Amino acid sequence: MSDLLNYIVSDLTFQLPFSESFIQNALLNGLIYFLLAGLFYCLLWSPFQLKKNNRIQVKVTSTFTKRTIELLHSLSAVFIFALVDIMLIKAGQAGYTKVYFTHTGLLPFLTSVSLMILSHDAYFYWSHRLLHHPSLYRFHKIHHKSTDPSPFSAFSFHPVETLTESLFYVLFCVTIPIHVDGIITWQIIQQIDNCILHSGYEIYPSWLTSNPILKFKTTSTHHNLHHKRNKGNYGLYFTWWDKIGRTWIEDTDDVFEEVAKRGYKNE
Template sequence: MPIFPVSHPLLKRFDRWAAPALALVGLGLLLLEARHPLRRRTRPRPERWRRNALLAAPSLPAARLTLLPAMVGLAQVAAPRYPARQLARLPAPLRLGLELLVLDYLAYSWHRLLHAPLLWRLHRVHHNDLDMDITTAWRFHFGEMLASIPYRAGLPALLGIRPATVLAYEAVFEAGTAFHHSNWRLPLALERQLVRLVVTPRAHGIHHSVVHRESQSNFGVVLTLWDHLHRTLRLNVPQQALTIGVPAYPDPARQTVAQLLALPLAPLEPWARPDGTVPERTTLL
């Protein structure tokens, strides 16, 4: 049984249905954020878009050729084991609901791990984008895709979650990631309702703040339930008050694609600007 069955029928179905649907979601969000922008841009679009596209160029294929096949391959290896047989006794809708909840919780907990020192080496490449829009949703170091395989493909397999459910959730995960990174200004009243259930652009904007306390909040990918439960939900920062990025990297000249690709090997910097000052939010919100 191959661990990376890149042409498995489930993956072909993902390519045929989920990939075009996700491309449409991305295009729709691109148009919406251009028409109804949420935060003011600080950098010219072409500068960031070129850089984000060049970072996505290896990371999207890395996800398709390693992470997604591993989700299927490892599940097949683990399928005959105990938890899967227990799950199989549940009524079908209950099993599916439980599987999706577990997968979303794994996405939340993986994101928290990405902010721990070892994985922050990779994840800071995503966070030091100086503005946040739909292209930030694809700005990941390809190493982050590879590093996520044991957790995001191995754990669901060990827990007996079916590969079809894992891939279906992956499509929802990607759509959620595109949505909450977009710079789309939803009507505030609507977003206040939405954020009770799902991660929204304003909530995730706070996660990308240069203020450390704010970056340590809103780790959810699809549901805000996990941030509620772990008390990591923070919604009290207006978007106009946010500075997006990582304080050690305010200079776009230090963000060439080559520098960003080599960043995981660079030493970890303190959470401070190059002059040593620490971004704080002094006004009470």
């Protein structure tokens, strides 16, 4: 096991040939996702059930078989993401993208990561909404088989949806300068956020929606309602695009507050 871990982290500067860098990055991405999803699952689902009174849907319809299928779909998506990663990084090393490898300070780093999150939020909202169009929904249907989502369903995508998601950071990396570590930081942030949104439990405090700043953060309840009702609440990190696009599910805050305060709302 230690030899495998040493192999996975032995080329974090991406100097190996393309095929080897891809294998290592795919294993690293898969390991990070599996550890994060596994951590959230153990803490919230089984065995610890730390937030058992804050389960969003009362009836558990997710089965072991469903969660296994979700995990396999998610891992396949992570490997596709890893392939795009290496293509972008190698292209950056050759000077074809805006990805750079020498640190220029904390402020440019934080600025580029913040810009990537904000840009991804806009891209995700509109591409997600587009995938709900009847002519394209067949590519999104796999993800919505998880009507009672778990952390393992975070990236349970059809390959076409995975490539649609990947297109964002291709466009970003050929347009906006960003350090390679900024890309990795963004990926970890979005993996954590996706695991929370798909956790099936509300982990945020009930006062979140009344805070003038934090009220714009999406919650697990926000995304869980999207999975349960199969429409509305298309946002990823923030709620403002749903408000602007008039796709906000009106009782989201009511459900959230009841789940956060008393455990759940039985609809």
